[in-house]
Amino acid sequence: MKPPIGPATRLCMSLAARPGTFGSRFHNHLYAALGLDYVYKAFTTTDLPGAITGIRALGIRGCAVSMPFKEDVIPLLDGLEASAAAIDSVNTIVNDDGTLLGHNTDYSAVRTLVEALDADRTAPFLLRGSGGMAKAVATALVDAGFTNGTIAARNRAKGAALADRLGLTHVADPAGLEAAMLVNVTPLGMTGADADALAFTPDQIAAASVVVDVVAKPVETPLLRAARDAGRTVVTGAAIAKLQALEQFVLYTGVTPGDEQVAAAEAFALAG
Known part of the structure; x- marks a missing residue:
């Protein structure tokens, strides 16, 4: 069972000009299914540097990055994983004790x-x-x-x-x-x-x-x-969204869900 939200709850988020529901529903469904003390919330912003500073300052574990921030976010990070560096585009930020590393799970x-x-x-x-x-x-x-x-x-x-x-x-x-x-x-x-x-x-x-x-x-x-x-x-975009979100989930939590759990999370996400 998922623990109630409290001081130890870890927050993950997304940043997009036009926030959607897929990521929030996919991740939160898996948190509940696996009993993980995490919460996922979608955001938009007109202050990208401020948002990234907030991720670092508040200990937000991970952040999905969507249009139009995938390139602009790069100089605000501490480093890039190999594929993100090669592409010069980031769709995922992982926060390890205040060090922000950019990944690209779209690729x-x-x-x-x-x-x-x-x-x-x-x-x-x-x-x-x-x-x-x-x-x-x-x-x-x-x-x-x-x-x-x-x-x-x-x-x-x-x-x-x-x-x-x-x-x-x-x-x-x-x-x-x-x-x-x-x-x-x-x-x-x-x-x-x-x-x-x-x-x-x-x-x-x-x-x-x-x-x-x-x-x-x-x-x-x-x-x-x-x-x-x-x-x-x-x-389909839905197939891409599922795979990239699953990789994000594993990066954030260190947990790999089973195929049936992923399929249920995808169905729940697409129904929203």
Whole structure:
């Protein structure tokens, strides 16, 4: 049984411009299932340096980092784990007695999922986005052997820099381009103002064999629905969210839950 909240309770948190419920529900469900004296709470902030100072000062054990803070948080930390350093993007902070280390569990989650695909590694992919999550996803694809790619990003400087670093091509607009794998790493299709937006055209979806959408809420984005209707293989944002959150959970607590416990936590998180 989970202990009642008290002075010994450890706090974990998330920082995002648009806080969601997945992380809070996933982590808190597992805390309860495993009887761990932890609490997880989602936050947003307009004072990122102040928020990071608070993590350190209050002994907050861990913090998930989402858009738009994944790159801006780096100079505020004490160090980076290898994948976060290579990508120059952080989605997880672990606090060890006041020392804040940045990790990137997005990278490992995406790499695990794309390495499991039965797909031609030499076929082209087209990725929309250029922010911190795009860095993690694009690097995971290249490291998994998908090296023939194009980064489509309206931010020409960031898009070109990401493409150059990975040996890929950059374009400002994906219109008219076709690829075997389509990857959406933008808010298009996310609950809110962009909920009805389709990240790629029906013609692009028809020409693809695999569609990846990092948006986790809603579970079925317009892009995923269109891809499923066209009979395409999909990698969902919910699958990415589960794997990266599970790695965060282990980093924060040192406890590895069982498969059934993870499945129950995922179902609970997606129902919220």
